[in-house]
Amino acid sequence: MSLLNAVVEATRSGAVDIIDLTTPLQESTPILELPPPLANTIPFRLEEISRYDDRGPAWYWNNIHTGEHTGTHLDAPVHWVSGRDRHDVSQAPLRTLVAPAAVIDMTAEAAADPDFLLEIDHIRRWEAEHGPLPTSGWLLYRTGWEARGEDAVAFANGGHTPGVSVECATWLAEESTLTGFGVETVGTDAGAAAGFETAFPCHSMLLGAGKWGLTSLRNLGRLPAIGALLIVCPLPIVGGSGSPARVLALVERGE
Secondary structure, rough: OHHHEEEEEEEHOOEEEEEEEEOOOOOOOOOOOOOOOOOOOOOOEEEEEEHHHHHHHEEEEEEEOOOEEEEEEEEEEOOOOOHOOOOOOOOOOOOEEEEEEEEEEEEHHHHHHHOOOOOHHHHHHHHHHHHOOOOOOOEEEEOOHHHHOOOOHHHHHHHHOOOOOHHHHHHHHHHHOEEEEOOOOOOHHHHHHHHHHOOOOHHHHHHHHOOEEEEOOOOOHHHEEEEEEEEEEOOOOOOOOOOEEEEEEEEOOOO
16 A cells, blocks of 8 residues: 555545644634734635625635735735745645654643743743654644634733744744744734744744744644644735645554
8 A cells, every 4th residue: 555545545544534624714813903004914704706696606706815824824924024035825845744843731820821932941841742743744733722612702811812932933933943923813922922022933933944833723632742744725816925724644553
């Protein structure tokens, strides 16, 4: 049996689970809201073209209205000024979009403090238990924030959302071998990150280093700390700073 046939058989038999990490796109999907005078993205909306009627008797279809950074989405390096000369979303390397993933679980810490920040020491302790972060892989940061995903007010939490310290973002960008960083919150940075010594350090550091971001992930609690294969499927928007994405994980049973 070929390697790919073995993968197909494993998914069919249940030996490998396919786990959806994506927030469904609908009008109520929470979006990032910036204060005036900054410009904001639009919420997701469907505009019906026809639905088995005089406009089209045998078919149903819609126009979609949305921003690139709505729901579960991929941040390209060009999204931030520090990465302005780097890849747009259509240029994402395929080995970035299909790559191993590690999960660091800080749900207890974020429950106790919604402004909790991931530090380098947290990652070092994780590595002491699970081994090194995957080379050219993703670190997915679980905070339990997905539980708020159906309530836009609770999801935004008045700007009090967990994130990453400046020192840790710098380490992830400059010293780790990761290709990307994913979160359950609306953005990769903490809600208070505008006021950090380096504002929005995940965006500034990681995207500036040519790395990638994923946001509004779900079901990270179904993934093992190490061993999942991440599959990220953004729209290849030429010149795009990002794109809504379907994000899946392949996980061996027993992992």
